[in-house]
Amino acid sequence: MRTDISTSDISLDDDKALHHWNGVIHGVLSHGQATGDHLAALTTQAPDFAMGHAMKGLACLMLGRRELFDAAQAASDAATRALSLGGATARERLWCQALQDWLAGAPSQSIARMEEAMRLNPADTISMKLSHGIRFMLGDNHGMLRSVDRVIGAHDHSHPLYGYALGCRAFALEEVGRYDEAEQTGRRGLDFARDDAWGLHAVAHVYDMTHMTEQGIALIDGFPDAWSHCNNFRFHVWWHKALLHLDQGDIATVLDLYDTKIRDEKTDDYRDFSNASSLLVRLELEGVDVGDRWVELATLAAKRSDDGCLTFADMHYMLALMGDTDSGAAGRLTARMAQSAQIDDDIGRVMQSPGLALSHGLECFGEADYATAFAQLHAAQPHFQAMGGSHAQRDVFERLTIEAGLRAGRIDDTERLILARTALRGGHEDSFAAARMGQIAQMRRAQAVSTAAE
Template sequence: MTQTDICHCPVTLSSSSALEDWNGVVLGVLSHGRETPNHLGRLMEAEPDFAMGYAARGLFCLMTGRAEVIPAARTALQEARRSASANRITTREQGWITALAHWLDGAPTAAVEVIEQILRALPHDTVSAKLSHGIRFMLGDSQGMRASVERVLPAHGTDHACRGYLLGCHAFTLEETGEYTLAEKAGREGLTLAADDAWGLHAVAHVYDMTAQPDNGIALIDQNTAAWQGSNNFRYHVWWHKALLHMERGELDIALGLYDAQIRADKTDDYRDISNATSLLMRLELEGMDVGLRWEELADFSEARVEDGCLVFADLHYLLALVGAERGDAREKMKARFARDAAKSGEMAVRVDAPGMAALAGLNAFSEGRYDAAFLNLAAARPLMSTIGGSRAQRDVFERIIIDSGLRAGRYDATAAILRDRLAQRGGTIDRFAATRFYKLNTARGIAAQ
């Protein structure tokens, strides 16, 4: 039996209660809601032959970036194929199964293309648009994210129940491609339509980070608690943004307080939570703050992930914890694993080879006080760092390490060029970090000239 879901798309379900849970899954994915797994669990109990549900389960596993869930994703693919062979399903549903198969084969770009084929036929399919958005985010494809959203935005008119969430996605893509004014407008409009859109709220927070408007960013987060308090662990990422905004105001103690009270309130090993934590601690240390033994619990989790190898973005943040806690053996094991992975075939292997190998070498050199080697390696990795995934704000921790490496190594001209490029990416706005580093650069040059 084919019904119509909240995205105005066909879905093969037999009851209204099953459709209600599917719509709960859709809205949960769009809002980063906590109840998404519960909706999916009830749905699959009631509809054990729902092929798209199995495909969703597999895709959601892969989006966690964890090696140990890959077997579960493969099982989900098998179940999806079994269900599809025994039942008539829609082209959309088959597309999700095919996308899962491609991703499991190490070809996430091919998975995205299958989802885009669905969107060409069903541009109003918001949950498929969010899936494309999410995979592209993990691949660092900001231009592709923006083009994808803008292709389907006209099909999300004022009568579309999910328009607000798509505007949140559009806001994020605008911010990541440097259109800060348009991003703020789209994100705020989206929040008026979807008050629980944590992604859209965080897109506007990104704008205020990139344009050095900490007061506006803090007020935004404080005044829109409905957008993120009910979300899954994504709420820790919102707290991370707030901590960055307090750092921009020079309030390092408040940022560290947020780390303890919120960002690491739950000691999870989710790579997104680890990346929030490690990048904040590293930023604070670069500003001269002693973060004490906080690296230790992060390093315990990260040491267990040395052989993971799902995402370079995750690996480099694990490495920050291993560096911070001085886990030399684990760092050597990760270095060896990177070398093995770089020699393999596939999309992720390409990213491990470049920029991964150079970035890994640069971070290790920085931790050992070999600042010239750190600068040379990190500067070599820099042109491709966007391909490891994440956002500009997240990858900025590596920008800061490059710049501080260059200053400490005495490579003033090259460091100045990177500072100017970072400034251009931020729309010409000088943030606190840039101001202090330009000051250090000019002081060092004056001393060198004397």
């Protein structure tokens, strides 16, 4: 039996089909623009290759769009028909089961299928990447590291995908706060895979979390091979660059990156949307007038607020709606989330917590009811991790919680949140934390003067 570039047995016996499957693997690992073309060619060249249909279905679900569930189900049906013809490997059958699990509301079980595939062959990099990606969406940062560490020993210099495996490990290390190891691992990975956008972005995360802004900007500028070939993931890399410039107080560059890179293509992909909405909130919290940039985001958010696929996505839609006190769109999103929270599956449970409290808190923040906003956001904050995404992505909600606390006069509680946020960053105080700690000091001095005058 033949093998693919993940060094795993594959039922494909056609050279062209195998070429395209390898192109899919490389594309998924490198976030390459050509991935979709390879997948379309694969399913045309080998319509009875069940794993190709499973990949298509899983990719649809990862996009977090309600209208793509039908496409994912159709892909699952095609995979089932292909399996009935016989000849599929155990790994291929596991991938088809993973798709069925997610369609049934259990992406956590999809992870288990990928882990089983990795037990069949620890050098199966693409199954590791899928486990890694789904865990990321479910907020399982420690599971990401355990998963990669179980198989990293099967990847060495001779493995064609070694650099990408290191990139995944670097990101997992960063998300559990092992910043020095993450930086070293990510940079080593780039030595073997210069087009690894995920590995590059893992190191950018390190520099964001540790307030090493110059190093982060230089990294992104110095490795264009890692993002120039990318699909929309390149917008996310530029978002990271904007965060680094924001930490430096370089607002002009941040706005330029927003207009010419991050939001140059006004897609409604939730990942692109989250880049944009979270960046505008960060700017406004620093007192920046962002002009009419919210208009197109609010229009898109109102259209997408019924998705209910991912709490992470919904809450970024809410960022664009929370200041709109006239249309009622924010209230409708919270009400829809309450309905989704009644469903007892992986997604519904996150909608329940932290989703409901977070949604209500953001809505109240937009209405300038800061006391209620803080109460709700503070209750949700210990559970933010469950939303998925990264520390850097979820930090917009940390900032809003802190800001609500300051505006509500909850000085002690807010200070504890700031100190915990800085501790998560290895003790590195960024400009946001420094400014808010300065504000707290001023508030305490004012209180002391007021008390002395009584």
